[in-house]
Amino acid sequence: MNHLIGGISSGGRALPEIDGYAFKVERSQGACLWGNDGQQYVDTAMGFGATMLGHAAPKVLAPVIQALQRGPMPSFAHDLEAQAAHALTQNTGKLSQVIFLNTGSEAVHLACRTARVATGRQRIARFAASYDGWFDQVAFGNAGSSEAQMPPSATRPEREGMLLLRYNDFSDAEQLFRDCPDLAAVIIEPVLANAGCIEPASGYLKHLSDLAHQHGALVILDEVLMGFRLHAGLAGHLLGVDADLATVGKAIGSGIPVAALLGTPEVMQLFEQKRIVRAGTYSGNPPACAAVVATLEQLGQRDYLPLIKRGNQLRSDIIHAFADEGLALSSSGYGSVFTFWPSDKAPETYAEAASIANAQWSLDLHVALRAEKVMTMPFAFGRVYLTFAHDEAAMQALLNGYKAAARGMAVKAA
Known part of the structure; x- marks a missing residue:
């Protein structure tokens, strides 16, 4: 069996x-x-x-093993967590505040919660055929689904306050905000990677992020896949996105499970004010943070x-x-x-x-x-x-x- x-x-x-x-x-x-x-x-x-x-990078594994030997789950604060946050934010511009998590799906979920508290609004839009995690609300309209097709004459797909918009469609982005001026955020996967690495049209991502800000919505960059893959930083920043929040994972840990939510001080102060619930037993654990520090040091030299x-x-x-x-x-x-x-x-x-x-x-x-x-x-x-x-x-x-x-x-x- x-x-x-x-x-x-x-x-x-x-x-x-x-x-x-x-x-x-x-x-x-x-x-x-x-x-x-x-x-x-x-x-x-x-x-x-x-x-x-590459797999099992020696200069990453060595400090991870050392962190494991010192104790993988100390429950309370440890220096590696702050070191990892410092290393990460050296590459992310004004997104200078960090919360570590374990998976990209968690990071996107927390980003959505943050945007809703920050704006007092509930609805969020994401690209049809993008992949922003497997949690119920964002596991909607993924590549291969009927909703992702979004024929122009059809009603805009929406489920549990999550709406879809067509990637690389300037007019659909404008129509989205005409129809839904009360969005809390737009999740931008800069490259539609899980739909086959579809590249953004020239000026499209900037146009979308500008539209969002004009209507009081936050911009969430989902960089779990593309972050640190085109340069030592966020792909969206290369492609013209002005983001308020970003999610990263994958490449920042060299295969050790880790993810993070990044944000501007203005948005992330909501956590300091205890207005947003966050938790996670394994979030920011020493081996994961050791992997982030070592990985980003190596990537910064490449x-x-x-x-x-x-x-x-x-x-x-x-x-x-x-x-x-x-x-x-x-x-x-x-x-x-x-x-x-x-x-x-x-x-x-x-x-x-x-x-x-x-x-x-x-x-x-x-x-x-x-x-x-x-x-x-x-x-x-x-x-x-x-x-x-x-x-x-x-x-x-x-x-x-x-x-x-x-x-x-x-x-x-x-």
């Missing part, structure tokens, strides 16, 4: 069985993982973005531009490899996180992404790449994550794997 539901605790971990074989990870290190089949794979899932320095340049070159080379086999391929996203599409042109909206997404094609590509010892996400909106651990050898292995997969898929399609 299998006592673990579905064999996994998070649905994103599901991998297809191949020839009746269920793959499980034995260990991971750097840009690679080793399976229970005894094989080594170059990894592109990379903790779903949580390992910007040059992101060469990584993004190499990632973009890899994307281009793979697209050309598929074209050489007569197969259409395009890509959306950035050099450190991107999605491939079985089409000549990458989508710019979720409607386009939904029309291009092909679950069987994504699964076939995953299976073909696993045969080449490359591990990918097998889903239609899956992403390729590249990290500072993906050196030239890893990049070449990825390119070789994709070239072989293209040849095999071309033969299958013939």
